[in-house]
Amino acid sequence: MPAPIDFYFDFSSPYGYFAAQKIDAIAEKHDRAVNWRPILLGAIFKITGSRPLVNMPLKSDYAARDMSRLARLLGVPFTLPAGFPIATQAAARAFYWTQQRDPRLARELALALYHAYFADGRDISDPETVVDIAAGLGIDRTQLAAALGDSAVKERLKNEVDAAIARKVFGSPFIIIDDEPFWGVDHLDQVERWLATGGW
């Protein structure tokens, strides 16, 4: 079986949320596993000098419209949250801590966190909210709450973000197939074609 593909995303990224609904099915069709890798766009934007689309002159209205339009096209529930974007350290740390124990459960948690934020408008920057959502999937509340403040877990996330930057990941979603990078949910058709053909 060929190497897994890398799926980088930020929990505050609508386009990451949309891609998260699709990426496993696309990869599975071509016998690939997906390595889910939450990152922190805030740290990356400090390097690129980017800002969230919704904070940009001229672009903000378009961005909100494009997100809603794409959500309708994909049939994915979506409301741009009142607080947007948000810090996603707690969500990402919860993911990596869970992944070390149960990768499948970590993916379920990622989808649940995304849904809570973009469909239900819950503030997943709040560690207590993250723990609540995880507990709903049977994850131990006390252990996770402790893990979110644990220095090893913080370090793990920091290392993931640094490694992503070293690979020149600069947005969300960002997918790497055998060192070939694809940025944006708009590139999922190219991702699928690359997996099917081995490149062009």
Place this chain on the structure above:
Amino acid sequence: MPAPIDFYFDFSSPYGYFAAQKIDAIAEKHDRAVNWRPILLGAIFKITGSRPLVNMPLKSDYAARDMSRLARLLGVPFTLPAGFPIATQAAARAFYWTQQRDPRLARELALALYHAYFADGRDISDPETVVDIAAGLGIDRTQLAAALGDSAVKERLKNEVDAAIARKVFGSPFIIIDDEPFWGVDHLDQVERWLATGGW
């Protein structure tokens, strides 16, 4: 017949070049005309605070790779020019001046200018090069050379750019169908679907 769709592009934009190969055929399938509208991204980037992708940290390598990859996928000849991006006032003025006389010829000129820059590596920021390319299509060399310095032609381009900004056009290609905006060559599938369905 429904209203034409607006196709905004900058002559220095690779993604505008790619979209220019496709947009007429897409529109024609749905009985729409296309209003080609060259603009100046430089003026727009001053407002948005954007920079050309190829000048951005982390993004520059990706941008070059993405452009070449998309060109291969579309079967369009493409080499990122040594001088990139460039000023496109001369090209855009030549377009609008020609369009007032012969809209079909203006479109031919646009495609010829794009090809000269992105396939043949010619510097279309140079008014003499623009005039040479236009002359190859039978456009009067002396008249066009005079028009490129004419204040009414300059004003026409300035007004087009101002009007584009007023409509919140912030990138290239940028397509507007009945007030519905679509940014990027990646959105051509949505443009086609919107034309076919009237929206979703």
